Amino acid sequence: MPSLKDIKRKVTAVQKTKQITRAMNMVAASKFKSAQLKMENFRPYAGKFMDVLNSLALRVDTSTHPLLAVRDPRRIRVICMTSDRGLCGGFNTNLIKATERFMRDKTRDGKEVSMISVGRKGRDFFRKKANVLAQKVDCLSKFDMTLAVSVADEVIDPFIKAEYDELYLIYNQFVNVSVQRPTVVRLFPLPSIGSPDADMETDTRLDYVYEPSDEVLLHKLLPMYVHVLVYRALLETSAGENGARMAAMDNATSNCEELIRTLTLKMNKARQAAITAELMDIVGGTEALAKG
Numbered sequence: 001m002p003s004l005k006d007i008k009r010k011v012t013a014v015q016k017t018k019q020i021t022r023a024m025n026m027v028a029a030s031k032f033k034s035a036q037l038k039m040e041n042f043r044p045y046a047g048k049f050m051d052v053l054n055s056l057a058l059r060v061d062t063s064t065h066p067l068l069a070v071r072d073p074r075r076i077r078v079i080c081m082t083s084d085r086g087l088c089g090g091f092n093t094n095l096i097k098a099t100e101r102f103m104r105d106k107t108r109d110g111k112e113v114s115m116i117s118v119g120r121k122g123r124d125f126f127r128k129k130a131n132v133l134a135q136k137v138d139c140l141s142k143f144d145m146t147l148a149v150s151v152a153d154e155v156i157d158p159f160i161k162a163e164y165d166e167l168y169l170i171y172n173q174f175v176n177v178s179v180q181r182p183t184v185v186r187l188f189p190l191p192s193i194g195s196p197d198a199d200m201e202t203d204t205r206l207d208y209v210y211e212p213s214d215e216v217l218l219h220k221l222l223p224m225y226v227h228v229l230v231y232r233a234l235l236e237t238s239a240g241e242n243g244a245r246m247a248a249m250d251n252a253t254s255n256c257e258e259l260i261r262t263l264t265l266k267m268n269k270a271r272q273a274a275i276t277a278e279l280m281d282i283v284g285g286t287e288a289l290a291k292g
Contacts, residue, residue: 002270003270004267007263007266007270008267010263011260011263011267014256014263015256015260018257021249021256022253024245024249025250028242028243028246028249029242029246031238032242032243035235035238035242036174036243039232039235039236039239043232045228046229049225049228050225053218053225056218056221057218060214060215060218065218065219066159066160067156067160067226068189068190069189070189071162072165074111074112075114075163075164075165076111076113076114076166076167076168077113077114077116077164077166077167077168078114078167078170079115079118079168079169080095080096080117080118080119080126080171081095081119081169081170081237082096082117082118082119082120082121083120083121083237083241084139084140085120085121085241087245088242088244088245089244089245089247091172091240091241092122094172094182095122095170095172095182096125098170098182098184099115099122099126102168113130113131114131114133114164115130115131115132115133116132116133116134116136116151116154116155117132117134117135118139118140118151118234120137120138133154134154140234140237143238145227147234148227148230151230152223152227152230155187166186166189167187167188169184169185169186169187169229169230170182171183171233171236172236172237172240173240174239174243177243177246177247178243178244178247185233190222190226
């Protein structure tokens with residue numbers, strides 16, 4: 001049985017750990033509210049951007065634009081978005097497993113797969129296991145559209161130059177604080193653009209008046225649409241990471257409290273056993289003196 005001193009030391013250590021997890025939970029909750037607000041505010045913009053782009057693409061010949069070119073998918077490129085920091089439950093583990101499974105399936109089909117890693121955790125995992133062409137690390141704690149443009153620029157020109165044939169974005173879609181769903185989205189060639197049955201937020205297709213010409217606008221808006229998709233994934237990743245960390249730290253705090261209760265009970269038993277042993281020694285000494 002551990003000594004009373006050892007148990008006291010463990011209780012002190014767990015109490016300090018509980019203070020850390022509670023503080024991290026509060027920090028994550030604060031960041032989560034901000035990230036969730038940004039994500040929810042951006043979703044309507046992304047949806048309306050898609051509506052306008054589809055409306056525009058229906059009026060012009062989209063087959064001539066290089067970002068819509070469909071080629072034999074022999075070379076696949078993947079953007080994997082993880083977090084820079086850990087202590088967020090299975091947030092990164094589930095996404096890495098989904099990415100690894102996706103890349104393995106493509107490789108089994110005879111495809112040449114390379115990747116761009118966004119986030120330190122994904123970079124550290126795939127550094128020696130995959131062909132990582134570029135990486136963005138230590139950038140997710142505070143970011144804006146500039147990061148999305150930087151990531152998109154890494155893939156737009158190589159696709160136009162036919163250095164690869166398909167591009168997929170793999171990220172954690174935010175569902176709620178406890179659920180982040182690994183999601184695979186095809187970016188290139190851009191899906192549904194110009195399709196008559198493409199999803200639109202409104203049932204009525206509005207006839208927009210464009211200035212300058214439709215072709216010039218489409219040429220400018222298609223790269224911007226990639227920026228929008230990447231930025232939306234970054235926002236979902238940020239909200240999901242902080243939500244997962246908040247839930248993980250809340251569970252850790254609860255576990256610390258349960259462990260403190262268990263150790264306190266053991267400490268009380270050890271203290272009682274020590275008192276009982278001292279009393280037995282005193283009684284035994286008194287009886288020995290009385291007999292002597």
